[in-house]
Amino acid sequence: MVVTRSETQTGAQTGAVQNSSEGWKQQPPYRTTEGDEGFEKKWTAHCHCGRVRYWLSRDGPLASKFCHCVDCQALHGAPFQWAAIFHKEDLRFESGAEGLAFYHAPDKSTTHRLPCKVSCAYCHAPIMDEGRNMVLMFPGIIKFSDAEHKKLFDPQCHIFYSQRVVDIHDGKPKWSKLDGKSELMKEVEREGSNTILGEPKNENMQD
Template identity: 25%
Template structure:
């Protein structure tokens, strides 16, 4: 059964042809805080070749912690973030957790957090796999 989701206005939809994500992670970096307008980003990470995105999107690139580009994709109509794709790990795509359909996102179990060096002091949860910065690709 594919995992599905969409942006706020439903102009962008997506399906992921896997049963579960490779990982579910909080990203505490300053860029993700600004991108989401929240204290951190919640990402479900999948193999890029298993994700199909349908509808108009816009993307922009920023320099990630690795020094390589990270491409952020969003809906040009409602502005919802959809995904990010890092050049440092070209085989994966990090889908914004909030955009997953409710039946899938309510089952998410974050197990990893990145950029704990910039984690806001009131975020007290500590996950099993915590990285002060982004770990190198494996």
């Protein structure tokens, strides 16, 4: 049985319906920078078509990880997801919630219900995953000024590596599920490795 991230694991409030009123649009992360003099713009990013733009006020994320869970594979159309964790207060959108689309994976609804996937409603580029207190940003769309600044977002580890579809040889810790709460897995040797797409791996450091 393949185990994926649950609402509890992502730190989101189970069954928290947020679309019953419009109040959430005035709260972080959807509050805009207009009239907010205390918000310092450190980084900017925009979706593929440029309709959605946001700023970050923190120099670097609280943590950064590569996630290999099957949900990320399906929803991003990629072998794994690069996610950087920020407080909601660290983020401001240029136009608030305007132009954003929401997807609540547990019940497959297109409503703003936590946890939810947030994307551009026009080009559908992924913007972030929103939980109850945190957001997972996707650094691939951040406009870094140079390579040194980009290093601030370097992932510390891999999570849900047991569900990977490709072996990664980078020396970073590889957790079978959540970091610090599951088994550390061995890094498969380059020579003779035989990864089969979609086949979970079960190596662990205790073997």
